Amino acid sequence: MTTPDTALQFGPSSRRLRLQTLVWLRWLAVAGQGTTVLVVAFALHFPLPLLACAVLIGALAAANFLLSVRFPSTYRLEPLAAFAVLALDLFQLGALLFITGGLANPFVPLICVPVIISFASQPLRHAMALFALAMLLISALPLSPYPLPWYQGGAPTLQPVMQVGVWFAITSMMAFAAFYAYRVSQEAALLADALSATELVLQKEKHLSQLDGLAAAAAHELGTPLATISLVAKEMERELGQDERFGEDVQLLRSQSERCRDILKRIATLPSESEEHMRRLPLSSLIEDVLAPHREFGIKIDLIEKSDRSQEPVGIRNAGILYGLGNLIENAVDFAREKVTVTVEHDASKVSIMIEDDGEGYSPDVLQRIGEPYVTNRQRDDKAGGLGLGLFIAKTLLERSGARLRFENRAPDQPGARVEVVWPRHRMEA
Structure with a gap:
């Protein structure tokens, strides 16, 4: 359960990279690099600058050991500190590749790993700086005078055209993977924050009910x-x-x-x-509770009841439904020109509430993403200042109560937006 204290942890500060995660990844890198060098030198008997490789791998291990001793396992790195640690990893790996064949080394794509980690967990400006550093290191690898460790008789060399092709392949792979990691992590972070905000809204409603x-x-x-x-x-x-x-x-x-x-x-x-x-609220009373706070804003609200009140469902008072419908009504009133129409219909199997306004309706691009967190939900932006969370929270709460929502624009000859909320009747009466 989210508490008010944890609300202070929303945003970038709550997604700082945990040092222990980097430490374990670096120990894995140390083990992988050490095993590879030993296999190449003693199993395959390829000529290798063994001392230089050992110094570079030992330096990475020593730095990792110091970090694990100096800081607790729960410590989270500031963006600048994370950039420094990942930059050190880049330099160490770049130097190791430089003395073992440069771009001809089959392990060159591993240089993308620190960049991908940065784009998945760090602010964009730090991630872009690390990307630029990786590009410089990759561009320096073709200048390596060290041959690729190989059998006696001459190591294979890459022709200039092939080196350019490998350079483009690695940089394009790094750019694509970094962009993909950044987009996925941003969407996950926004969704996590929005869900946390939803939990806070529910907690506030619970406190009020007490x-x-x-x-x-x-x-x-x-x-x-x-x-x-x-x-x-x-x-x-x-x-x-x-x-x-x-x-x-x-x-x-x-x-x-x-x-x-x-x-x-x-x-x-x-x-x-x-x-x-x-505790028990008839559907008509629920609708009136939702509409009452919005009747004094100069917008006419028409209520159309297509079904007989004597057969209306009676359910437990649900703060989530009240908040969700209230938010939809508020949006309709905000963007309506003159009138908002609320149509209520129920039968033995379902309960339907349709909210229509005579405003400008949804823009096509927003209509495709409606209900996602941090998306403003209408064409006008004269009420800017929110983060687009209201509709997401309303949709989440209503769907949690068993409702299905449909957002659409009205007919071309009837400008405005329409939201339909439909519950199975047994969910409203539960």
Whole structure:
């Protein structure tokens, strides 16, 4: 369950790269590089600058060991620190490739790994800087004077045209993989933040629904001391009722204490008297609760009920449904020119609520992505300032209650937008 404290963790700060993740990946790189060098040198007996390779691999292992000792496993790197660590990995791998054949080395594509990690977890400006650094290192590899470790008799060499082809293949693969990782991570991050915001909305609604219980508890706790005050006031009135100096004040004190007792009595009995009414809500009452706050904004709201109220469903009061429908009505009122029409229909199998306005409707590009987080949902932007989360939260809450939503524009001769929300009847009555 999301709490208000965790709400402070939304956004980029909550997605900083965990150091332990990099440490484990680097230990894997150390193991892979060490195993490869040993196999090439001692199993295949290829000539290899063994000492230089050992120094580079040992440097990576030492840096990794220092990081794991210096920082706790839960430590999350700032973007600049993550950039420095990944840049060090790039330099180490680039140097290792440079002394083992350059672009002719079959392990050259591994230089893309730090860049992909950066695009998947870091701010774009740091990821682009690392991409540029990787491009410089890849461009330096063709200049390597070291031959590819190979059998005696001459190592294979790449012709200039082939080197250019390999260079383009690696850079294009790195660019594509980096862009793909960036898009996927951004969509996942936005969805996670939007779902967290949805949980906060539900928690707020739950807290509001608990206020009646808190009021009853407060009335019960205050009842005893107030009864004592009332009793003392009666005794004082009996003794000082005819006193010229204090008689009037004592009578006022007693009358106000009686008034307080009446107020507390009403508060204490309100939940028990109206609990069933508040818990179970007919469809017509639910619609009226949703529409009432939006009737005072100069936009006419027409309610059309196609079915008989005597057969309407009666369900448990659902804060998610109230919030979701309220958000859809609010959007319709915001963008309507003159009128919003709400059509309610129900039968034995389903319940349908259709919300229509006479505004400009949805733009074609937005209509394809409607309901996604951080997408503004209409053509006009004169009410800018939100993040496009409202419609996503409304859609999520309504779908959680069992509804299906359909967003569309009205007919060409009837400009405006239309939203249809349909529940199976048993879900509304559950």
